[in-house]
Structure formats: C-alpha cells, structure tokens
Amino acid sequence: GVRHEPTNKIVLDLERLYDDASEDLAYVARYARAIQQQRGDYNGRVLSIRADDLRALAIVYDSSPSGLIERLNEHGVLVADPRAFFAS
Ligand code: C2E
Ligand code: C2E
Ligand code: C2E
Numbered sequence: 001g002v003r004h005e006p007t008n009k010i011v012l013d014l015e016r017l018y019d020d021a022s023e024d025l026a027y028v029a030r031y032a033r034a035i036q037q038q039r040g041d042y043n044g045r046v047l048s049i050r051a052d053d054l055r056a057l058a059i060v061y062d063s064s065p066s067g068l069i070e071r072l073n074e075h076g077v078l079v080a081d082p083r084a085f086f087a088s
C-alpha cells in the first residue's frame with residue numbers, strides 16, 4: 001500500500017553541529033560547510049538541506065536516510081521547527 005511518511009524538512013542547528021566534538025559528525029559538518037559555501041549562506045544559525053543530499057550523506061555513513069536522521073537526533077543537531085526555534 002501507499003506509505004504516508006511525514007516529509008519534514010531537514011534543518012541543521014549549525015552551532016551545535018560545529019561545536020560537536022565527536023568524530024561521528026565530521027562528515028556532516030564538512031558537508032554543511034560546503035552547502036553554505038555553494039549558497040553563499042554564511043550567517044545562518046540553521047541550514048535546511050536537500051533530501052537528495054541527506055540520501056548521499058547516509059551512504060557515507062553506511063546507513064539509510066532515516067538511520068542518519070536518528071543519529072543526528074541523538075547528537076541533538078536537528079531543528080524540529082525552525083520558526084519556533086527563532087520565536088524563543
Ligand atoms: P541550482 O541547483 O541550479 O539552483 C539555483 C538556485 O535555485 C539556487 O540558488 C536556489 O535559489 C534555487 N533552488 C534550487 N533548488 C532549491 C530548493 O530545493 N529550495 C530552494 N529554496 N531553492 C532552490 P543558490 O541557493 O544560490 O544555489 C546555487 C547553486 O549551489 C545551486 O544551483 C546548486 O548547484 C548549489 N547548491 C546550493 N545549495 C545546495 C544544496 O543544498 N545541495 C546541492 N547539491 N547543491 C546546492
Ligand atoms: P525566514 O528566512 O524568515 O523564512 C521564513 C519562511 O519563508 C521559511 O520557513 C520558508 O517557509 C519560507 N522561505 C524562506 N526562504 C525561502 C526559499 O528560498 N524558498 C522557499 N520555498 N521558502 C522560503 P522555514 O523554512 O520554516 O524557515 C524558518 C526560518 O529558519 C527562516 O526564516 C530562516 O531564518 C531559518 N532558515 C531555515 N533554513 C535556513 C537555511 O538554509 N539557511 C538560513 N540561513 N536560514 C534558514
Ligand atoms: P524548500 O525551499 O521549502 O523546498 C522544498 C522542496 O521543494 C525541495 O525539497 C524540492 O524538492 C522542491 N524545490 C523547491 N525549490 C526547487 C527548485 O528550484 N528546483 C527544484 N528542482 N525543486 C525545488 P529539498 O530538495 O529536499 O530541499 C529541502 C530544503 O533545503 C528546501 O526547502 C530549502 O530550504 C533547502 N534547499 C535545497 N536546495 C537549496 C538550494 O539550492 N539553495 C537554497 N538556498 N536552499 C536550498
């Protein structure tokens with residue numbers, strides 16, 4: 001049957017990501033820096049990334065996109081709702 005999965009945007013908390021000292025997120029951080037560079041988006045506290053890029057990044061981690069999302073959540077570097085994030 002048809003699966004209805006929420007298509008939530010992947011939004012990274014850049015401060016937490018770049019402050020995270022663990023080796024585990026090194027590739028995510030490098031990728032995020034490259035995306036910032038390509039967009040010329042240097043001053044943001046958060047970064048929305050493409051689903052395609054998440055898929056590519058999951059391969060680097062020998063994981064699935066949902067597996068990588070889980071890992072990012074464990075490290076607390078995902079922003080659930082960027083608008084609420086800025087409202088506080
Ligand atoms: P491009 O893919 O030809 O996209 C040109 C412009 O279309 C982007 O300029 C952006 O304003 C808009 N655009 C394309 N796709 C989307 C989208 O899914 N959402 C939004 N909000 N806008 C979109 P921008 O941002 O200056 O990016 C310039 C170029 O840098 C892009 O050209 C692309 O080659 C690369 N790039 C930027 N961000 C990413 C990214 O997250 N992943 C990848 N793979 N490439 C990116
Ligand atoms: P904002 O820049 O004031 O954008 C508010 C809302 O306008 C966004 O909500 C989104 O729905 C829409 N919007 C803004 N720019 C674009 C765009 O280029 N394409 C499309 N399709 N919609 C756009 P959203 O996504 O929930 O983001 C909330 C806030 O989070 C944004 O407020 C911004 O401050 C921040 N944010 C989210 N993603 C990024 C990012 O990749 N880079 C930066 N620098 N900030 C981001
Ligand atoms: P968004 O801007 O709200 O776009 C949501 C989805 O609409 C994108 O999911 C993509 O499937 C489609 N979309 C929006 N604009 C374009 C476009 O110009 N060309 C094409 N082919 N599709 C488009 P996706 O790719 O997963 O991206 C998620 C979010 O990542 C985007 O949300 C946007 O906030 C950010 N993003 C992705 N690519 C770029 C980019 O090149 N530049 C910028 N500034 N932001 C991007």
